[in-house]
Amino acid sequence: MDGVNSIEININHYRNFFISDNNNKSTKMRSEILIKISVSILIMNILLSNLILTSYFIDSSIQTQSDNKILDKFSNFESPKSLNDPPYESDHLSNYTLSVKLHEENATVEGNLTVDYYNDDLVSFNRIPFHIYPSGMNFTQKSGNITIYEVKTIGESQTFLDFQVISSEHLMWINLTEPLNPTERISFYIHFNTTLPDGGIDRSNYHGTDEGFSKIFKFAVAYPMPAVYDDKDGWNIDPYLQTGDPFYSDMAWYDFFIEVPIDPELPDFIVAATGELMESVTDSDSTIYHYETHLPVRELTFSASRYFICESILANNVNISTFFLPKSQNYWENFALDVAVQAVTLFNETFGAYFFPTLNIVESYTNYGGMEHPLQVYITESIYVYDDPLYYLELIIAHETCHQWFYHIIGNDEIDAGFLDEGLVVWATDYYFDKKYPERNLYDNYYLQYEIRHYYSIEQSPNKINQSVYECYTSGSDYWYIAYKKAPMILHKLRVFLGDEDFLSSIQLFFNRFKFKIAWLSDLEESFEYVYGKSLDWFFKPWFNNKFLPIYSITSGDYDTNSSVLNITIKDRNEEYNNYQYFQQLTLEIYDDKANTIFSNEIWINGTTFLSFNLTTIPDKVRLIFTDSVLAQSIPGTEYVEFVIPKRILNGMPFFSFFISMSFGIIFIIRKIRNKKK
Numbered sequence: 001m002d003g004v005n006s007i008e009i010n011i012n013h014y015r016n017f018f019i020s021d022n023n024n025k026s027t028k029m030r031s032e033i034l035i036k037i038s039v040s041i042l043i044m045n046i047l048l049s050n051l052i053l054t055s056y057f058i059d060s061s062i063q064t065q066s067d068n069k070i071l072d073k074f075s076n077f078e079s080p081k082s083l084n085d086p087p088y089e090s091d092h093l094s095n096y097t098l099s100v101k102l103h104e105e106n107a108t109v110e111g112n113l114t115v116d117y118y119n120d121d122l123v124s125f126n127r128i129p130f131h132i133y134p135s136g137m138n139f140t141q142k143s144g145n146i147t148i149y150e151v152k153t154i155g156e157s158q159t160f161l162d163f164q165v166i167s168s169e170h171l172m173w174i175n176l177t178e179p180l181n182p183t184e185r186i187s188f189y190i191h192f193n194t195t196l197p198d199g200g201i202d203r204s205n206y207h208g209t210d211e212g213f214s215k216i217f218k219f220a221v222a223y224p225m226p227a228v229y230d231d232k233d234g235w236n237i238d239p240y241l242q243t244g245d246p247f248y249s250d251m252a253w254y255d256f257f258i259e260v261p262i263d264p265e266l267p268d269f270i271v272a273a274t275g276e277l278m279e280s281v282t283d284s285d286s287t288i289y290h291y292e293t294h295l296p297v298r299e300l301t302f303s304a305s306r307y308f309i310c311e312s313i314l315a316n317n318v319n320i321s322t323f324f325l326p327k328s329q330n331y332w333e334n335f336a337l338d339v340a341v342q343a344v345t346l347f348n349e350t351f352g353a354y355f356f357p358t359l360n361i362v363e364s365y366t367n368y369g370g371m372e373h374p375l376q377v378y379i380t381e382s383i384y385v386y387d388d389p390l391y392y393l394e395l396i397i398a399h400e401t402c403h404q405w406f407y408h409i410i411g412n413d414e415i416d417a418g419f420l421d422e423g424l425v426v427w428a429t430d431y432y433f434d435k436k437y438p439e440r441n442l443y444d445n446y447y448l449q450y451e452i453r454h455y456y457s458i459e460q461s462p463n464k465i466n467q468s469v470y471e472c473y474t475s476g477s478d479y480w481y482i483a484y485k486k487a488p489m490i491l492h493k494l495r496v497f498l499g500d501e502d503f504l505s506s507i508q509l510f511f512n513r514f515k516f517k518i519a520w521l522s523d524l525e526e527s528f529e530y531v532y533g534k535s536l537d538w539f540f541k542p543w544f545n546n547k548f549l550p551i552y553s554i555t556s557g558d559y560d561t562n563s564s565v566l567n568i569t570i571k572d573r574n575e576e577y578n579n580y581q582y583f584q585q586l587t588l589e590i591y592d593d594k595a596n597t598i599f600s601n602e603i604w605i606n607g608t609t610f611l612s613f614n615l616t617t618i619p620d621k622v623r624l625i626f627t628d629s630v631l632a633q634s635i636p637g638t639e640y641v642e643f644v645i646p647k648r649i650l651n652g653m654p655f656f657s658f659f660i661s662m663s664f665g666i667i668f669i670i671r672k673i674r675n676k677k678k
């Protein structure tokens with residue numbers, strides 16, 4: 001019976017707030033928010049109490065490894081927090097209620113965003129920016145747009161707040177009537193109308209037809225989204241860039257109401273949305289759905305189609321659902337849900353628990369493979385264009401599912417460090433395929449290492465990973481390559497160096513430390529260093545910050561038969577163009593003149609390196625081989641460099657010296673003969 005009351009309260013709240021405009025609504029809404037927060041905290045505590053065993057296991061394994069390795073540098077390093085404590089401070093988060101109504105006939109979404117904004121920064125604000133990304137979705141058949149109708153405070157005396165929309169920057173500023181100081185809150189609502197773009201390629205859109213049972217409405221990054229303030233950039237007010245996923249969001253409490261129309265001539269809408277469906281109310285014209293996320297999330301999204309087929313299963317305490325069109329049923333039915341369950345299971349075990357009650361995998365029209373949003377990911381409907389559609393469907397579902405761990409639970413600035421979540425996710429997607437299909441031996445002759453080695457000879461452009469989208473524009477670097485290819489390869493290389501146990505413990509530590517927070521590359525490095533017990537600057541600095549790979553060259557080699565010592569010099573010809581020296585292990589082999597191997601071992605090459613070997617057999621050739629996980633610039637088919645050792649004609653005298661001596665000798669004799677003739 002409580003449930004029934006709760007439905008009435010919440011739906012009435014939606015109706016009162018969205019449709020009418022009475023004076024009591026704000027007080028009512030605030031008390032409801034408080035009730036919801038209390039219930040959410042209770043549910044969260046129940047959820048989290050189930051996770052203590054996992055936490056204990058992770059903590060103890062890390063403690064065991066770090067006990068004997070830890071250096072002074074890390075003695076004050078924060079231990080992983082117990083999951084008994086929520087990894088965020090509930091009352092230090094903002095609260096948002098998003099109420100939206102889909103207007104099917106003109107593909108617009110009218111909405112109210114109720115904002116209870118908490119200033120958790122150390123500065124005061126006179127104005128607050130919100131992204132209006134659909135205004136940047138202007139390259140399709142019908143442009144997207146957000147119109148802001150009004151911004152009004154909530155409280156005893158409601159007042160209109162002045163706001164400024166800068167469409168060209170896909171941004172709006174809300175001017176406050178007085179400074180918002182640290183730890184203070186301000187409440188207001190934004191009444192807006194979003195025009196969904198058409199063209200089928202953008203993050204938000206409507207596309208398809210009723211005749212073809214293929215029409216989908218997709219509302220993603222499509223409402224006024226709060227910008228992030230951080231110490232590095234101040235307000236992050238980047239526009240809707242066409243490179244990468246240009247988003248950056250803080251965790252906040254969200255409540256979500258969606259109203260969709262009813263048309264007696266057409267099937268009812270099936271709605272996929274962020275969070276758990278708590279209740280729905282249908283009248284003659286429309287249905288209102290109410291979703292709750294139970295824990296903080298970074299943003300909200302929904303997709304609605306009259307033709308979606310939905311499959312669901314409860315796995316790992318998560319209600320996992322797929323939504324797909326009839327035309328894709330052959331590919332999606334059962335298969336997509338299986339993949340999602342396996343991905344959630346593996347990433348749960350590998351990184352840490354997915355805390356949320358729902359995860360939706362939703363088919364959509366896109367210009368890319370898929371797109372991640374909290375608790376809901378979108379997968380392209382055009383997998384049929386690939387040679388192996390099921391492989392791509394699995395790849396994209398596993399990839400976007402993994403973004404729940406990296407991008408959502410751990411957030412990052414995807415404009416300044418988009419490689420961080422993408423690198424981890426691409427690495428983890430390959431890990432998923434390797435675990436699921438071990439017979440494919442994915443990491444033998446790992447495809448990424450060849451793409452990285454050959455990149456420069458094909459593309460001729462620098463490839464520093466640790467740079468922002470803007471820096472990529474000016475440096476001529478390819479964001480796709482550094483985020484989706486090089487970054488995951490560097491993580492694989494680190495895994496090979498550290499071994500699976502330390503590598504995975506480090507990522508678990510990273511997850512434990514930064515869940516519900518924002519992380520940077522240095523945070524990831526520190527987690528690895530904590531487990532490894534030593535600084536890993538020698539690894540992270542060159543591999544993430546250098547513009548070019550090493551170009552190895554054996555520049556000298558000399559064998560002294562008297563001492564039986566071979567001296568060789570190995571140079572990195574790119575060393576002067578990079579900021580940091582590379583350190584890595586390569587295989588060095590030495591052969592005699594019959595091509596027999598007389599020496600073979602792994603050796604460290606640290607920048608320009610001088611090596612000496614005691615060899616009883618006279619060496620003929622030295623070869624530096626780019627074995628698995630070695631990264632060096634090469635051309636396809638030549639995964640090594642080699643050097644032929646100069647021959648010595650007389651014992652102890654190199655061929656060159658012999659040649660010079662002989663030449664001088666001959667010249668001397670000729671001159672003698674000439675002088676005699678004179």
Ligand SMILES: [Zn+2]
Binds near residue numbers: 399403422425
């Ligand atoms: Zn991704």
